[in-house]
Amino acid sequence: MPIEHARACLELEAEAIRALIPRINEQFTIAMRMIINCSGRVVVSGMGKSGIIGKKIAATLASTGTPAFFLHPAEGIHGDLGMVTAHDIVLAISNSGETNEVIGLLPTLKRIGTPIIAMTGRAKSTLAQNADVFLDVAVAKEACPLGLAPTASTTATLAMGDALAIALLSARNFTPEDFALYHPGGALGRKLLLTVENVMHGGSDLPAVTPDKTVKEALFSITAQGLGAVLVVESLASMKLVGLLTDGDIRRSLEKGHDFLDKPVAGLMTREPRTITKDRLAAQALNFMEKNKPRPITVLPVVDSEFRAIGIIHLTDLLRQGVV
Known part of the structure; x- marks a missing residue:
């Protein structure tokens, strides 16, 4: 009943x-x-x-x-x-x-x-x-x-x-953007209001080395900042991005030996890495990183209109902000 x-x-x-x-x-x-x-x-x-x-x-x-x-x-x-x-x-x-x-x-x-x-x-x-x-x-x-x-x-x-x-x-x-404006604490608000600039690491937190530095020196920079990667720039004055070196690159190379640690970063870095601009939505960055081929990426350099490195964004930063 x-x-x-x-x-x-x-x-x-x-x-x-x-x-x-x-x-x-x-x-x-x-x-x-x-x-x-x-x-x-x-x-x-x-x-x-x-x-x-x-x-x-x-x-x-x-x-x-x-x-x-x-x-x-x-x-x-x-x-x-x-x-x-x-x-x-x-x-x-x-x-x-x-x-x-x-x-x-x-x-x-x-x-x-x-x-x-x-x-x-x-x-x-x-x-x-x-x-x-x-x-x-x-x-x-x-x-x-x-x-x-x-x-x-x-x-x-x-x-x-x-x-x-x-x-x-x-x-x-x-619009959804209007809705997000009134819900800044909600998941939709985080997806539609947060930009790459809001979550990226920049300034003194930005790990960067020049191509002539050794992989060992680059590894120290990666470890110091804890972002899993280091930006490779033309010079620390210009900050023009020329490559990216990740801890994954280093780990995979260690399987073949460790002689490369004393060689220049230029020989191991990824040239012309995927990048994003600071004005893009954080949700777009997450989508970009997850759908990268052949495998998802965990770090993404942030560049300006002249391809100068101004920041770096890590996958965990996006997940921590609830951009899912």
């Missing part, structure tokens, strides 16, 4: 969402246009479970290009309505449309002149009748077998809020 109740719950909630599709109508379009033309913010308010759903809707709007915040209606009628202006829009949520705390906001909002979008399940409720726009989130029945706990109704309200946010996102031509 519990399993059957669980399945019935999902069926009822799925039906509640499907029933919303025909309600993406003229009222929905008006609400969307009101928000797009709003010079202020969307103030979302709701009590109890509707308030919890309202917080999520406000967060989704804010993260997808529509400035929004949540106003607790009980706090609103005790002073927090001072945060609301005539330039804002209030999205008021109440399944019954008669929640005392939400209804209590209406007189002040009317006096301020703030437009109201009602998200409720009753078209003839006080909230719907006093709103500028009514978004119908009515459900046939709650998924709770007792008919008491808000279930299908909160699911429908959340889905309608998501539909509104996504419609606004599309209307604003909101």
